[in-house]
Amino acid sequence: MANTSSAKKATRKIARRAAINKNRRSRVRTYVRQVEEALASGDKAAAQAAFKAAEPELMRAATKGVIHKNTASRKVSRLAARLKVLSA
Known part of the structure; x- marks a missing residue:
């Protein structure tokens, strides 16, 4: 349990x-x-x-630090590749 007021505030923020x-x-x-x-x-x-719709959502998550930038790029790339196969 947090003892100081700053630690309690940090817990709330987290x-x-x-x-x-x-x-x-x-x-x-x-x-x-x-x-x-x-x-x-x-x-x-x-x-x-x-x-x-998904691509900007992935990149926004990367910008906000929810997922890593490379992870977002990898997911976008793999989805785009699968979409390309479907289109062909």
């Missing part, structure tokens, strides 16, 4: 930040899942629309 990060991470997973479901169904238009 809890608040963790909740925000959890929400952002959840949003990213949702958007990525939507792309993957569209790819699995073979719906090219839906997959492109979902990818177009």
Whole structure:
């Protein structure tokens, strides 16, 4: 248990930040899942629309420090490659 007032405040800040990060991470997973479901169904238009929505969400999460920049880039790249295969 935190003893000093500054430690108590730090605990509150950490809890608040963790909740925000959890929400952002959840949003990213949702958007990525939507792309993957569209790819699995073979719906090219839906997959492109979902990818177009997911890419900025991934990069925003990277900017905010929720996920690493390289992780976001890797996910975008792999989704784009799968979308390209579907389009071809």
